[in-house]
Amino acid sequence: MSEFNEESSFGNHEEPEIWDEFQWEEFMREADKRTEKYSQLFEKYLDHPDRDNIIAKKMGWDHLLDETEDDDKWDEFLDVDFIEEGEEWKQSTGFESYEINSLENLPVYQLAYEFSIDCINLIENRFENENDESIHLFARSVIIPPAKITGGFGMGFELESLGGNIANCKRGLNAANRMLKALQQLRNKDLLDQETFQEFYERGKEVRDHLGIYIVELRERFKRKIP
Numbered sequence: 001m002s003e004f005n006e007e008s009s010f011g012n013h014e015e016p017e018i019w020d021e022f023q024w025e026e027f028m029r030e031a032d033k034r035t036e037k038y039s040q041l042f043e044k045y046l047d048h049p050d051r052d053n054i055i056a057k058k059m060g061w062d063h064l065l066d067e068t069e070d071d072d073k074w075d076e077f078l079d080v081d082f083i084e085e086g087e088e089w090k091q092s093t094g095f096e097s098y099e100i101n102s103l104e105n106l107p108v109y110q111l112a113y114e115f116s117i118d119c120i121n122l123i124e125n126r127f128e129n130e131n132d133e134s135i136h137l138f139a140r141s142v143i144i145p146p147a148k149i150t151g152g153f154g155m156g157f158e159l160e161s162l163g164g165n166i167a168n169c170k171r172g173l174n175a176a177n178r179m180l181k182a183l184q185q186l187r188n189k190d191l192l193d194q195e196t197f198q199e200f201y202e203r204g205k206e207v208r209d210h211l212g213i214y215i216v217e218l219r220e221r222f223k224r225k226i227p
Helices: 021-044 051-059 071-081 087-092 100-104 107-126 133-142 144-155 159-188 194-225
Strands: none
Touching: 021 051, 021 159, 100 107, 100 144, 107 133, 107 144, 107 159, 107 194, 133 144, 133 159, 144 159, 144 194, 159 194
16 A cells, blocks of 8 residues: 655655545445456456466556466466455555454454354255345345455554455445345245244344444544544
8 A cells, every 4th residue: 555755765665545444445346346357358268378468458457468478477466466365465455464363252243254154054944945036135145244344354453454444344234234135025025934034134133233333433443543
């Protein structure tokens, strides 16, 4: 995130720009678009002998065209800039690594994770032979909140990355709302009995509400850190 000036070689560098949650959200939306475009191109030209050069040109990575013969450089570029996994990617953007044990001690994560596991079990036991869009929406959305809490936690709580933490959690909150909507649709279609619906809807709402409170707390932390 930080940019070095001409005096960086002497140990001086510019202060990193502080992004708020909205700037991070815009960054994530653009990253989503690039990732989707790359995935489509990769699938389209999967078996093409000149695949890497074609993709680089269509993605606008002209500066990489001379490097695509070196597989190690190409793989490293993808790992760092377009695949949101691994320590190299987090380090390149200033993200802090985290200890899983510390994450598991975060109450909102515990709540979301345990709920998602129970929902997956529900889907496997109740809807194994069903093919309804509401089921698919429920399955897709219920796993997102704990994943986004994890992603935000991994970015850390320092001012430079706290906006990204918030933006991640907001994505989880949006998914929680979609999950509640899908649950209501399952009940309306009589795919869930009233007792099961009531139990899971109340638990899902608890996850959604706790995540909303967590976001408010992160925002307050961000405000306190602004000089």
